[in-house]
Amino acid sequence: MKTFPLSPGGAAENVTLIDNVITLTDLTPLPRFGLKGRGSGAWLQAQGRPLPQINQIANGVLRLGSEDLVVVETADDLRAAWHAAPAPKGYTAWREETWAWMHLSGPRLNDVLAKICPVDLSPAAFKDNQIAQTRVGYLEAIIWRHTFDGREGFSVFFDIAATAFFANAVATAAREFSEG
Amino acid sequence: MKILTCPMNGPRNINEFQCFGPVKNDPDPATTSDADWARHLFRVDNSRGVITEWWRHVPSNYFFLAERNATTNEVIRTFTPQDAEARP
Amino acid sequence: MPLRLLKYAFSRDYPVTGDIPATPDLKSSYDVVIIGGGGHGLACAHYLSKYHGITNVAVLEKGYLAGGNTARNTTTIRSNYITKEGIAFYKEGVQLYEEMSQELDFNVMFSQRGQLTLAHTEATLRSFHLRAEMGKHAGTNIEVVDAQTVKDLSPHLNMDEGGPLEIMGGLWHADGGTARHDAVAWGYAAQAARRGVEIHQRTEVEGFETDQGRITKVRTNRGDIAAGQVMIAVGGMNYDMAMRAGVELPIRCYPLQAMVTQPLKPWLHTLVSSVSLHTYLVQSSRGEIVIGGGSDPYQLCSTRSTLDMKEHLSEGATHLFPFLQGVRLLRQWAGITDMTPDYSPIMGASPLKNLWLDCGWGTWGFKATPVAGKYMAQTIANGRVAPILEPFTMERFARFELLNEMGATAASH
Structure with a gap:
């Protein structure tokens, strides 16, 4: 059983996630599988996973670079298949170990994101299948549009060691909208 | 904020980038003298005109090249190493 | 002997003398x-x-x-x-x-008021111990001090207890100072x-x-x-x-930017710098708070100033001393530093x-x-x-x- 930062015994155990004008949901325990390096794209395609363009997401595959991919759906079977496969197949990027995954939603989502992310994420500027590799809440992050549990919003990957910092940054940015 | 255009991620604030300094030639370790090797390590193009530098877009860990005027700070162009090879 | 000023004060006609010939x-x-x-x-x-x-x-x-x-x-x-x-x-x-x-x-207005460098992390504190021991060995006045001593030396500091930039201690260099x-x-x-x-x-x-x-x-x-x-x-x-x-x-040239606030009554009695915030402050004899930081992040032979750096320095300065938030900036400038490897x-x-x-x-x-x-x-x-x-x-x-x-x-x- 893995210990994630916000779970009991985790490094960010006592951090509460904001849930008023904006709602933060921790998706870190959800499966994902990242592959990097020469051969990773070809191997993934051979598994029946078509690759989107760079900086786009399609069918649960995020393409972060020409040979830098993250699968966010049904990752466990894929991981087993990858381990059994012969090279070339890229190498595992340990995205499930090194990244936290948070979902942002709520009535003031756009206002808060405008404060903590320099990329224009409004519907006109940022399409459903787009990924932005940028900064969110002062951290290097990957952000894309994601509806989770019926809630429209965005998902963010960032360094798992900064979990408490990120939660704090979002809450601080949201304060001006919740007070007054 | 100054904007730099990443060949992969498009125009971004310059604080999303890290500069790795002017491009250097790779000397051959087998034939390079100690003195030349030291010069290769410590000497950097500090001229005031247009310099070609390595930059990295930090969130995506993407390395590329930029031509920039070291006095006016004007970025003339950004490009990939493949673009550089394709140039006549 | 530095009696020139005294002699001048007792002179009858206050003669004007140029220090530097044409x-x-x-x-x-x-x-x-x-x-x-x-x-x-x-x-x-x-x-x-x-x-x-x-x-x-x-x-x-x-x-x-x-x-x-x-x-x-x-x-x-x-x-240090x-x-x-x-x-x-x-x-x-x-x-x-x-x-x-x-x-x-x-009179070069040398003011040996001491320099306090702040540690916000254990790692910084460890590096301070090394610097302090090296300094003591060479006979300089330098020591690692705890958070309470930091507070005593600079009572206006935001210690950020429990926060991400909590001050855990400092490097106190009593020999440090400033001059005109x-x-x-x-x-x-x-x-x-x-x-x-x-x-x-x-x-x-x-x-x-x-x-x-x-x-x-x-x-x-x-x-x-x-x-x-x-x-x-x-x-x-x-x-x-x-x-x-x-x-x-x-050598590579990088700009180094700094700025000063409007003059205030004397309140900052040491030089204060923060490793994590890349910000340092000193109050000049005119009362201005001089705020500086690190060099620009990439090489450039220009003395232009940037809004980014002013924002960065202001953020650091107002974090350390929150009451500076309403204070106005008076001047900004940059120099070209010739950095060695x-x-x-x-x-x-x-x-x-x-x-x-x-x-x-x-x-x-x-x-x-x-x-x-x-x-x-x-x-x-x-x-x-x-x-x-x-x-x-x-x-x-x-x-x-x-x-x-x-x-x-x-x-x-």
Whole structure:
């Protein structure tokens, strides 16, 4: 059983996630599988996973670079298949170990994101299948549009060691909208 | 904020980038003298005109090249190493 | 004895005396030509003329006296470095500042109020212990202090208890201080001029003539000069100047920005700097809060200021002292720093026999003004590099004998 930062015994155990004008949901325990390096794209395609363009997401595959991919759906079977496969197949990027995954939603989502992310994420500027590799809440992050549990919003990957910092940054940015 | 255009991620604030300094030639370790090797390590193009530098877009860990005027700070162009090879 | 001010106060007619003579005509030859009329060049001229009897000296300055990096730094004086060579050198620099007003009969407003460097992490605190032990070993006043002592030393500090930037302790350097930069340069210039040193303002060196490994002529916009010995001390222009003599320095130029607030009543009684926030503050004798930080993140030969850096410095300053939030900024500026690979200066010999280097002063030049001047003068007078300067030779790079002062320099002045 893995210990994630916000779970009991985790490094960010006592951090509460904001849930008023904006709602933060921790998706870190959800499966994902990242592959990097020469051969990773070809191997993934051979598994029946078509690759989107760079900086786009399609069918649960995020393409972060020409040979830098993250699968966010049904990752466990894929991981087993990858381990059994012969090279070339890229190498595992340990995205499930090194990244936290948070979902942002709520009535003031756009206002808060405008404060903590320099990329224009409004519907006109940022399409459903787009990924932005940028900064969110002062951290290097990957952000894309994601509806989770019926809630429209965005998902963010960032360094798992900064979990408490990120939660704090979002809450601080949201304060001006919740007070007054 | 100054904007730099990443060949992969498009125009971004310059604080999303890290500069790795002017491009250097790779000397051959087998034939390079100690003195030349030291010069290769410590000497950097500090001229005031247009310099070609390595930059990295930090969130995506993407390395590329930029031509920039070291006095006016004007970025003339950004490009990939493949673009550089394709140039006549 | 520094009785000049007292004598002046008791004089009947308050005579106006110019400290610096008007620029004379350029002679055809000098024993020593010093390129650069900033603190370092003028200090060297002072020591040459006073202690080595060498007065046939010309100081050539492209612009006006002390108008380059001498006027653009943030006047921190300290010796809390980490290499034994660096500490020994800067320690004598601090001692020379302690005596400077006496030495020059000129009030340089040296204020030895101590420097407090803050640690927000355990890792920083560990590096402070190393610096403190190195400093104590060399006989400087330096110690690691706990959070309570930090609070006592600077009661207005936001300790951020329980926050991400909680202050866990500090490095207290009681020898640290500040001085009036114009007065330092002016004092050296006045002393040197009184002994016959010629100060040539608006005199730009355009090139050199060399023969058999020696400089034979210095070409200026006002004519050519023959020179026995030549020293380069031109701050952010050192790389270019050395290139004109065919000497390649391992230097890159970066802007260093700073700013001051409106004057306030005295409240900040030490120099305060934060390693994590890349911000340092000192209150000037005029009451302004001088705020500085690290160099710009990429090389550039420009003295422009940026909004990014002002935001960054303001963020750091208002985090440490939240009540500064309503205070207005009065001025901003930048200097061009000549950074070396190991964050230590390059002093001593060059590949040309009679060309001496006082270069690579990056962001650490002002504090070394007297000690660099003293030993560069000794070097030039004897034709042999002074022992205290030997570790700073340009040759150290070819020998891989670097003096790494990055941690003690880059983030915390």
